[in-house]
Amino acid sequence: MDAPGRSKLFTDSEVAELARGIALALNLVVEQVVARVTERIEEARLVPAEDVATPSAAAPKAPPTAVSPWMTIKEAAAYTRRGEETLYRALRTGFSTRWKSGLKGYQTAANSPWRIHRDDLELWIRGEPPSRGTRRPHR
Known part of the structure; x- marks a missing residue:
């Protein structure tokens, strides 16, 4: 399928290696984005990260304070x-x-x-x- 008189820039094995590298880089970026979004959600909820990851049944919750109308x-x-x-x-x-x-x-x-x-x-x-x-x- 190559055009006559043109040389290939990359061999098939080089293309496959580049594709694997791009896939690994994309996975890292996705993991970082997910981590940042999770941090932002936790900040918005004002809940400490350890409470979100492992809810503790041992720590009693304080009763809500009465809010005046x-x-x-x-x-x-x-x-x-x-x-x-x-x-x-x-x-x-x-x-x-x-x-x-x-x-x-x-x-x-x-x-x-x-x-x-x-x-x-x-x-x-x-x-x-x-x-x-x-x-x-x-x-």
Whole structure:
């Protein structure tokens, strides 16, 4: 199949050896990529690598700490991915547009920090009317 007057660049055995070398190199690259992806996944989960590789039944898990349903303006802003000023405006004026209806919050006294219940914040995010009745955080 060679063209007349042309010489071969590689012999068949050299081509086979090059193919084996390329296959080995690709296997190494794939192993490195898999190792890096596994590291990134473990970092994203914030789980130590030894816990992922060998789960230990002997180590007791601490009970989850109770999370208060009441949020500050800063926490609510981070939760909703809205600015703090947007939440203040929604609390002060009822912030009624075609997408949102009023946001309900609580202050213990005039000029004291606002507290917003997580359920009321969820309703506000979905654009539903605020809950009826009064919710007050425990002091």
